[in-house]
Amino acid sequence: MSYVILDLEWNGSYSKSAQRFVNEIIEFGAVKTDDEFNKTDTFSALISQKIGKKLSGRVKQLTKITNEELAEGGIDFLKAADMFTEFLGDSVLMTWGTSDIHALIDNYRYYLDDGHIPFLKRYCDIQEYCEKAMNKYDEGCQIGLGVCAEMLGVEFSDEEQHRAESDAELSLKCIKKFTSEVDINPFILDAGCKEFYDRLLFKNYFITDLKDPEVDRSQLKFRCDKCGRIARRTKRWRLHNKNFTSDFLCKGCGNKFTGRISFKRKYDAVKINKRIINNSKKENTAETPAE
Template structure:
């Protein structure tokens, strides 16, 4: 099994044709490996923007790519895809996280008007793989590439990062660190399967309508964190920062607290996150009787 590790750089461009912003790809960088993850080929290509004419200042500062470089050395996106298809062959395509593959699909959809990438048969999100190997369980924040490299004591030049080829090479180094001890096969997805694009393109979202039938109301019960008894809700649920919050009182021990629960709709169903926070008593307005 051989791999192609891909990284992309892109610019936030406004499309006057579609009246929306597009993550317009400006650079491809990739390494191809043999079955032992030794690099056997490399791919680098600049893309001349066709949606937005100028790079935003943040992208120029981060990547050190200039508008002049893209005008003089860039090709069209569809030409880059054609060349990358030849380069990729039947290898497993690897990216760090899904943002690059989603940008690639978005750009291909913009120009070719279909999401299915012509070179994609197998895909691996190596960020998920590394998080699993490192036992990173905090899903509230994803593991960054440079953070992972630091954790693994992999040397890299910070100045070279945020260029596609350098990031692709660093991704490979992180991946190679684990493959002998942790099989990667379970993280390789069949990109020809019907649900692959449905799953990848599905947009997770929080449910904030309490009457939504996908909310399991039993998940909105809270036990007292002091004595373990079920507490009684003291007021109606309110939505705050995409979570439901309400005050609770344990009638057994008198403990007051605020229950906070969120429901996140994902492709495979709804995930529930619950936590207890300290109850804050609202200050009493001493002049309230005079105002009545």
């Protein structure tokens, strides 16, 4: 088995024809490895801009890529994608997080009116792999590549970051910190199926209506954090910042507290988050009745 670590740079461009912003890819950079993550080959290509006319100041500052470089040395996106397809072969494609995959979908939709990525068959999210290997996985607070490298003691310069091939190299260095101890195979996904795209493109959302059939109303009960008994709700549920809150009284010990709960719809299930806020720590915020 071989692996290809891909990194992309892109520029936010507005398309008048599509009437939307597109993360227009301006650079491909990749590293190919053998099954033990020894580097065997590299790939790099600049992409000429077709959607936007100029790079944003932020992109120029971060990447040091100039408009002149893209105009003189850039090739068409679809040509670069074909070249990368040949480079990838039957290797497992890897990226740091899924933002590069979203950018590819965005560009294929623009050029071919189809978000399917032809060369994507097997896929591994390096960010998820490294975070779980470090016991730092948190969907709400993901670790950036540079931060991860620093945490792992991987040396790199600021100049090496934000260019596609250099970032791919840095991702490889992070991976190699764990491959001897943490099996990467469970993180390799079948990316050729519809479910992969459905899961990737699903937008999580909070349920803000307690009458929604996906709300498990049994979860609206709260146990006293002092004695463990079921407490009685003393006020109506209120909605604030996508959380439902209400006041509770424990008849057993007299403890008063505020219960807070949220229901977040994810691709697989509804994630429930409950917590108790002591009255001394209650927030003074405007809330909307939820029932």
